Amino acid sequence: MPTTRMPGVRYRGLTARDLALIAVFAALIAVLSVSGQIAVPLSPVPITLQTLGIMLAPALLGWKRGALAVAVFLALGLAGLPLFAGGVGGLAVLAGPSAGFIVSWIPAALVIGLLTDLLTRGGRYRFWAGLGVNIVGGILVVYAVGVPWMGVAMGDGLLGLFTAMAVYLPGDLAKAVAAALIAAAVYRAYPVPPAGRPVIEEDAAATGEDA
Secondary structure, three states: OOEOOOOOEEEEOOOHHHHHHHHHHHHHHHHHHHOOOEOOOOOOOOEOOHHHHHHHHHHHHHHHHHHHHHHHHHHHHHOOOOOEOOOEOOHHHHHOOOHHHHHHHHHHHHHHHHHHHHHOOOOOOOHHHHHHHHHHHHHHHHHHHHHHHHHHHHOOHHHHHHHHHHHHHHHHHHHHHHHHHHHHHHHHHOOEOOOOEEEEHHHHHHHHHHO
């Protein structure tokens, strides 16, 4: 969904359409989280499609709506709904080995959204650039927080870090590729305006002068 910005126009707040998109993508992340979980030997954190949703939301909606969709999903999970890996929910997950991954999702969404907004200013989404953005935000940012946290929680140290990267990295790279392919296809097919209500800068300036 490219955010087609017009010259001289600023976007403020959120519209009803924005709120609907945020809700839809929060639900999408939830569906991806609870479907197709794969247990990992010697690790309490199963492989899921959660990261695909974390990449897709900001890639398609931009940083503001994407990060809010992730935040809504996190709020529902922390409130007790069994939406996190392993079918768990509630604040107790923040004391577990997967807490670092959970904490990293909003920063990851912000990074992917901001970089994608820069990438698509010309109105196009390029697959290879989008893949690079997904790797930076959806893998490097997530791993930078989640993997050390899991290593400390499990008491495995460096061995745990390398084991986790070896186990999870191939699947996360595949999800980064899938997210970039989906985003490229959607950008070509269905342009969506940026988040917020459009305000013409010239009119806003004139209103301020008249006041």
